Amino acid sequence: MKKHLRIGQISYSNTLPVYLFFDQERFCDRIDFFQQVPAQLNREMAAGNIDVGPISSFSYGEHADDYFALPGLSVTADGKVRSIYLFSKRPMEELNGATVSLTNTSATSVNLLKIILQKFLGLQVSYKTEEPDLQTMMQHADACLLIGDDALLAYRNHKEYHVYDLAELWKNQTGYPMTFAVWAVRKAAIEENAALLADVHAAFLASKTKSLELFDRLIEGAIERYGGNAEGWDVYFRGLSYHFTEQDRKGLEHYFQCAYEMGLLPSPVKVTLWDGTAHSKTTITN
Numbered sequence: 001m002k003k004h005l006r007i008g009q010i011s012y013s014n015t016l017p018v019y020l021f022f023d024q025e026r027f028c029d030r031i032d033f034f035q036q037v038p039a040q041l042n043r044e045m046a047a048g049n050i051d052v053g054p055i056s057s058f059s060y061g062e063h064a065d066d067y068f069a070l071p072g073l074s075v076t077a078d079g080k081v082r083s084i085y086l087f088s089k090r091p092m093e094e095l096n097g098a099t100v101s102l103t104n105t106s107a108t109s110v111n112l113l114k115i116i117l118q119k120f121l122g123l124q125v126s127y128k129t130e131e132p133d134l135q136t137m138m139q140h141a142d143a144c145l146l147i148g149d150d151a152l153l154a155y156r157n158h159k160e161y162h163v164y165d166l167a168e169l170w171k172n173q174t175g176y177p178m179t180f181a182v183w184a185v186r187k188a189a190i191e192e193n194a195a196l197l198a199d200v201h202a203a204f205l206a207s208k209t210k211s212l213e214l215f216d217r218l219i220e221g222a223i224e225r226y227g228g229n230a231e232g233w234d235v236y237f238r239g240l241s242y243h244f245t246e247q248d249r250k251g252l253e254h255y256f257q258c259a260y261e262m263g264l265l266p267s268p269v270k271v272t273l274w275d276g277t278a279h280s281k282t283t284i285t286n
């Protein structure tokens with residue numbers, strides 16, 4: 001039997017709250033799950049191979065005409081994110097003329113780094129995109145960007161570099177939270193599946209709420225799946241938020257504006273939330 005919705009899942013610990021209590025069994029005859037790194041999910045969504053799931057918020061910006069964002073879901077940090085780091089051989093201000101190696105798993109953070117280095121600090125830098133392996137990257141680059149579990153691990157094991165948390169830099173410069181991922185749905189997939197999508201959306205929200213209420217279970221779940229210790233996960237998950245509030249949306253639209261001004265996006269972008277119907281046209285404006 002053909003399944004109705006193809007759902008993406010980010011293969012990093014940061015989205016665990018949205019999946020931990022998601023009852024996959026309940027939907028097993030109707031949905032397929034695909035677990036990938038963000039850049040791969042971005043590509044699969046754009047190609048129409050996935051219908052709904054967390055993607056880089058930058059990729060939402062690139063395809064805003066074709067996607068809605070699901071309300072109440074995001075990966076956001078209002079201050080330190082603790083899993084998106086620039087590791088640098090010298091202080092960031094001294095990176096003019098440097099070569100920076102970028103992980104090939106990201107879209108939001110690589111463009112955020114360009115905004116920070118070029119727009120906020122006025123530096124000229126050349127970039128190289130490659131597999132997220134700090135040691136290989138640092139063999140030929142002056143600095144490298146890692147995200148997700150690669151960044152968490154590198155932060156634990158490499159104290160020899162200057163380390164910068166990108167969400168903290170963004171917050172200090174703009175005053176805004178930074179939203180790295182939103183849960184997007186392809187408009188083309190909604191009409192036939194609106195009721196199922198509403199159920200799945202509700203199940204994501206319920207999982208998130210339960211994970212945040214039963215915080216100890218979330219931490220146990222993270223240790224089981226990814227190792228590490230309770231204190232580390234406690235600090236990590238408390239630093240992230242998942243609700244895509246009005247302030248989060250404003251921060252994201254400011255990021256889109258910066259990206260547009262730098263030529264990274266072809267036009268300014270407003271985020272449009274799905275209104276729960278089969279023919280959604282709701283535009284959320286300021």
Ligand SMILES: C=C(O[C@@H]1C=C(C(=O)O)C=C[C@H]1O)C(=O)O
Nearest residue numbers: 038056083106107108109148180
């Ligand atoms: C917080 C994180 O956010 C991630 C960063 C992304 C990006 O840079 O494109 C995409 C999805 C998010 O899950 C992280 O990976 O550490």
